[in-house]
Amino acid sequence: xxxFSTHLSQILSNYTYxxxxxxxxxxxxxxxxxxxxxxxxxxxxxxPENHSKIGQVFPPELAKELSxxxxxxxxxxxxxxxxxxxxxxxxxxxxxxxxxxxxxNLTFQKKFTCITCQFKxxxxxxxxxxxxxxxFIIPENREKSVSFNYSATLANEISNVxxxxxxxxxxxxxQSPGFCITWPKNGTLSINKRNIKEFKSDKNRKEVCLDxxxxxxxxTNEIGFSKKQDSEDYCLAVVKVRKNTVDSLFQKFVKNVxxxxxxxxxxxxxxxxxxxxxxxxxxxxxxxxxxxxxxKYPARGKKCSHVSCxxxxxxxxxxxxxxxxxxxxxxxxxxxxxxVDGYLLSILQQYDQLDAVEISEDxxxxxxxxxxxxxxxxxxxxxxxIKKKIKPVEIVIIQETAKNLIIID
Ligand SMILES: [Zn+2]
Ligand SMILES: [Zn+2]
Ligand SMILES: [Zn+2]
Numbered sequence: 355x356x357x358f359s360t361h362l363s364q365i366l367s368n369y370t371y372x373x374x375x376x377x378x379x380x381x382x383x384x385x386x387x388x389x390x391x392x393x394x395x396x397x398x399x400x401x402p403e404n405h406s407k408i409g410q411v412f413p414p415e416l417a418k419e420l421s422x423x424x425x426x427x428x429x430x431x432x433x434x435x436x437x438x439x440x441x442x443x444x445x446x447x448x449x450x451x452x453x454x455x456x457x458x459n460l461t462f463q464k465k466f467t468c469i470t471c472q473f474k475x476x477x478x479x480x481x482x483x484x485x486x487x488x489x490f491i492i493p494e495n496r497e498k499s500v501s502f503n504y505s506a507t508l509a510n511e512i513s514n515v516x517x518x519x520x521x522x523x524x525x526x527x528x529q530s531p532g533f534c535i536t537w538p539k540n541g542t543l544s545i546n547k548r549n550i551k552e553f554k555s556d557k558n559r560k561e562v563c564l565d566x567x568x569x570x571x572x573x574t575n576e577i578g579f580s581k582k583q584d585s586e587d588y589c590l591a592v593v594k595v596r597k598n599t600v601d602s603l604f605q606k607f608v609k610n611v612x613x614x615x616x617x618x619x620x621x622x623x624x625x626x627x628x629x630x631x632x633x634x635x636x637x638x639x640x641x642x643x644x645x646x647x648x649x650k651y652p653a654r655g656k657k658c659s660h661v662s663c664x665x666x667x668x669x670x671x672x673x674x675x676x677x678x679x680x681x682x683x684x685x686x687x688x689x690x691x692x693x694v695d696g697y698l699l700s701i702l703q704q705y706d707q708l709d710a711v712e713i714s715e716d717x718x719x720x721x722x723x724x725x726x727x728x729x730x731x732x733x734x735x736x737x738x739x740i741k742k743k744i745k746p747v748e749i750v751i752i753q754e755t756a757k758n759l760i761i762i763d
Contacts, residue, residue: 366392366395374391381398383398408420425437432470434490441455444466445466446465472532473489480520483519487591489589492541492587495580495582504570506572508594512567521570521593522566524593525537534688536561539581539583539584543578544579545569546576577590603670608651611696612697617698635712635720636713637712640698640709640711642664642668644665644683648709650666651699653665653669658684660684663695664684680692707723709724
């Protein structure tokens with residue numbers, strides 16, 4: 355901020371007393387001496403909400419000069435310090451810009467997703483409808499309090515069970531890979547000056563969204579949070595959410611079927627030789643890791659890089675037992691954006707009780723059935739080897755001598 359302040363001060367001092375006086379008057383500001391007026395104008399410019407009014411308040415030449423040094427208009431960082439000297443990084447979801455310096459390891463994400471967007475998408479069961487308090491950083495060893503208005507209309511809506519809405523407090527650790535609720539190791543939460551919760555370091559602690567609806571009163575509410583003995587940065591936000599039912603979530607995600615070509619691309623990546631090991635077949639077992647029953651809707655998270663799947667319906671159903679973490683049961687990565695593998699679904703739809711499938715690099719598929727299904731399946735089971743209609747794209751040529759079988763389950 356200081357650097358910018360000096361810069362602004364230099365620009366403004368080049369303008370005449372009369373020009374500065376005119377601007378100060380327009381802003382209804384006090385000050386009759388040049389330094390006083392300069393510092394008043396700087397104070398005005400330090401508020402990002404004033405940046406869009408520069409063209410109306412300042413003479414064109416000065417406005418042009420100022421626009422070169424003012425922060426980017428799309429800047430919306432959690433630090434609230436628009437003057438911070440840092441490169442900017444753009445969120446691939448909302449297009450807002452944030453300071454690279456404030457985002458820590460989050461900048462290493464393949465597709466950078468800002469904290470606000472992470473708060474929105476991390477738990478599809480509780481869909482964020484509104485931010486009552488935008489994400490802010492919890493300082494170390496001192497309490498940060500924020501206040502917000504809880505209107506009578508909102509209170510009525512929340513208390514009506516039919517709306518299935520609640521007010522939640524959410525917290526994310528900034529330096530971690532994100533997309534999950536994480537509270538500080540040691541911290542204290544207060545609402546309207548009453549101590550509500552102590553956070554203690556405990557590996558069995560459940561990292562969940564906190565429903566604070568019943569602790570709020572109509573009018574202004576104050577949330578206070580302090581953390582200690584934890585040097586990591588955390589962001590807190592207050593959101594209004596709607597609780598989605600298991601059925602509505604299933605209906606939403608079951609439509610999200612990845613086209614066959616895209617699924618084949620993932621499959622083909624698995625054939626790529628890794629060190630000396632070259633795959634000639636891939637075996638995919640259609641057993642859901644949750645129920646150990648046969649998979650009906652083969653699903654995985656968008657960020658998953660494995661071909662194995664879990665059952666979509668079980669995955670959604672199990673979230674309530676897993677604190678709504680929306681983590682892939684196979685790779686433990688975030689799977690809030692789960693999709694159905696269109697290619698594997700098409701194979702599953704061809705056979706009853708299919709337990710596994712072997713897919714060769716030349717596009718041949720071999721359905722596999724467990725012993726218990728053998729007799730009943732015999733009649734309907736087709737020829738041993740069936741040529742797939744669509745060949746995988748970018749097939750890797752496998753040397754005869756180096757054939758191996760990779761089993762993924
Ligand atoms: Zn920042
Ligand atoms: Zn964003
Ligand atoms: Zn995964």
